[in-house]
Amino acid sequence: MERLVEVVQRRARERGQRFVGRSMEVLVEGTSRTDPSRLRGRTRHNKTVNFAGLGAPGDLVHVEITGATSTTLTGEMSLLARVGG
Numbered sequence: 001m002e003r004l005v006e007v008v009q010r011r012a013r014e015r016g017q018r019f020v021g022r023s024m025e026v027l028v029e030g031t032s033r034t035d036p037s038r039l040r041g042r043t044r045h046n047k048t049v050n051f052a053g054l055g056a057p058g059d060l061v062h063v064e065i066t067g068a069t070s071t072t073l074t075g076e077m078s079l080l081a082r083v084g085g
Helices: 002-017
Strands: 023-031 039-043 048-052 060-068 072-082
Touching: 002 060, 023 048, 023 072, 048 060
Parallel strands: 048 072
Antiparallel strands: 023 039, 023 060, 039 048, 060 072
């Protein structure tokens, strides 16, 4: 079972890496559960993103994806942060 979990997590990490270096539209959900100084949101691919920036729940912002784990993406809000405004 441990080997299976290891393979699944490694594959999930590899899949998350495809987003690194991209700017993605993120729907802000609130603050990060692990770091209240960061925000949490979701991409159109339903991937969770923890990022530095400003926004309120419901805002759509552009986030530069800088890292990935097996469960989340990390990033920084783009200079042109708000979508459509």
